[in-house]
Amino acid sequence: MEATAFVPGHVTGFFSAHPHEDPNRAGSRGGGVALSHGVETTVREGSGLTLDGEAIAVGPVERVLDALGVEARVACETPLPLGSGFGVSGAMALGTALAANAAFGLARSENDLTALAHRAEVESGTGLGDVVAQARGGVPLRLEPGAPGHGAMDGVPGRSRVEYLALGELSTEDVLAGDTDALSAAGERALATVRETPTLPAFMDASRAFADGAGLLTDDLRDVLDAVAEAGGTASMAMLGETAFCLGTGLSDAGYDPAVCRIHPPGAGLSD
């Protein structure tokens, strides 16, 4: 009656928003990186949600438990900051679905659990594409929006060190609730470029071009990306957070003291 799941963090490099009244069909196209830093979620009998030991309310987690028809005690642990573009709310939702399914013997399939967490994120307005990317792992390209059965994905092959530097929070809800037309046009261009040349350098270049085109860069974040470029690297912005990320040692080379992890090839799953 207790189970633990690990869900990788996920930084989106570029995306286009595709709202739809059916939350299974709503989602985003785009590309991102699944991270070896993620969220470990333990579900057992009881009630209440904690993140790193502190009580917290997270809409998508409550929706997942409601949809599964269970009451549970959910404890999440993560080195990643909330609200900074790492998909922490999506990871908590998907981890809760996977761990609750195992703890309570609910006999749902992996697609069912991913779809349930995806819908919970969409209905909460907290994300559009992190959950399906986190379920897949690697460097996921979201070719078509939506939950398993509706969306379609591919991946950029490759392994790499990842560095990131979180400067502050951005509200995904606020950005997604605003006018996303220009942003989405830039996202579609970036995705087409990376589908043409699915390599890690092309992914980073497209992400950097998208960050410029999307109009979401703060001055502080622009300074960091410029400093990495001057040092010969390519960093970009984790959508949607005031966070810089790069592959390799770009942030270190520019003199910053970033957190360090790796691309995480496996998708979300139960822990041994």
Place this chain on the structure above:
Amino acid sequence: MEATAFVPGHVTGFFSAHPHEDPNRAGSRGGGVALSHGVETTVREGSGLTLDGEAIAVGPVERVLDALGVEARVACETPLPLGSGFGVSGAMALGTALAANAAFGLARSENDLTALAHRAEVESGTGLGDVVAQARGGVPLRLEPGAPGHGAMDGVPGRSRVEYLALGELSTEDVLAGDTDALSAAGERALATVRETPTLPAFMDASRAFADGAGLLTDDLRDVLDAVAEAGGTASMAMLGETAFCLGTGLSDAGYDPAVCRIHPPGAGLSD
């Protein structure tokens, strides 16, 4: 100019065959287990294919190199036996595709490389569903046959020890070239059962029922499966090989000395 990829072995528990003149649409429905025992493939400049240091001819590997338009030296290492239902030929083909793409900078996506290896297996008559299952990892359910973009997959959640005992070889080509109607009907029933209850015990029960229904059990293999059942476990046959496999300790409990590995959650990918 050198790269290495790891592709998990894959035992199929049940399947239905779906031939099609377009090799992207040909394939199988069914379910299996991706194994932590697999094939490590290193590609570098040169020519020639070796398996565990011995020169060997493997049609799907040659087709993959032809399709990529490269000549290469391919060296594969594996603890798994060939021709025994572990998807070794598929793993060699997919590993060659992934490693050659990285070694020669071919800039193909993961779906492209999986599709290329899938087509090579189908055209060689050596397999119908191992490659897409090996690309995914975990306990893959093949809901619709074919390469990425055509097929559809789901997964049974869960982690487990896996034991296996290889008694001998079966020719996949011979079985697939024969009448597969009764076998496919049993495979469709097994898949429907596991989709209804996607749990590891249900997967093993459906695999055991399929092994009885498919008419491929040898006397020696039946003796092993019966002995495991008498000891309170469930083992089944790795399709298509004279191989028994089980989750947990069923073969050990029955007094055999099996090889031991685990369910391998990540799909195929480049090694670090």
